[in-house]
């Protein structure tokens with residue numbers, strides 16, 4: 001059972017869909033969304049615990065999606081996800097149509113990628129990363145590859161890899177070297193100095209395996225740049241609506257702490273991580289040990305839905321907290337929680 005009634009599966013989308021998205025969703029449901037195409041995670045992909053509890057049963061498109069939280073470490077993840085074959089088919093045929101509502105890459109999309117690449121370039125420089133050309137730069141899940149453009153223009157050797165042929169072809173037409181497929185296709189290439197994972201690791205099917213592959217294709221002390229939508233930034237980036245944040249393509253959801261915990265277990269060193277999440281990671285062992293984030297994340301999700309349903313802001317919350325005596329404030333919050341549960 002989901003944490004709140006609103007998070008139960010009613011097959012309804014929480015966003016308005018255009019005709020391209022509706023068509024793609026309809027074809028996806030007939031073609032791939034079948035029990036035999038899914039595999040079930042029996043244990044937590046981060047800490048291997050088998051103890052989890054249900055959080056939500058749908059995503060923003062009204063697709064059935066079983067999101068659970070590990071009671072041991074606090075990782076939020078999809079209990080069932082598409083198998084390897086169906087994942088490849090999903091990203092080749094449906095992903096861009098459903099998620100970007102466009103069948104092909106367009107100039108505006110490519111330009112937005114270039115702008116994003118410039119932001120990443122500046123962010124790395126602002127964190128004292130020396131980008132002296134030529135470095136070997138890889139972007140995994142590159143789409144049309146626009147993020148690589150600022151790196152290529154600065155004299156670096158750039159390669160992108162993705163499953164979406166139409167978007168790859170657009171980037172190739174702009175002079176980029178882009179490869180179709182997964183990380184396995186890169187094992188025979190020279191190692192990379194910088195690996196960019198912009199909104200990618202939450203899509204992986206086998207988190208441990210993919211991280212080990214990334215580590216193996218990256219130079220020792222090489223840079224891994226990671227961006228994922230953080231659980232603690234849902235209020236800013238998804239209007240506080242947890243269902244808007246959930247997407248069937250995302251198999252894992254992170255806080256700064258759970259991402260650092262995961263990376264440390266793979267001998268990767270997260271040296272600078274924000275809650276939004278942007279992470280600067282070095283390919284070297286991590287000396288810090290991380291503990292569970294379960295209670296903090298579980299409480300955060302409850303508070304998130306209370307804020308969303310009652311239109312609370314941080315400012316209003318703290319004004320009330322300061323104005324109402326402690327005992328009465330806890331009673332007030334419990335009352336709001338019961339109201340939200342009843343909705």
Ligand SMILES: [Zn+2]
Pocket residue numbers: 044045046047048049070071072073074075
């Ligand atoms: Zn766990």
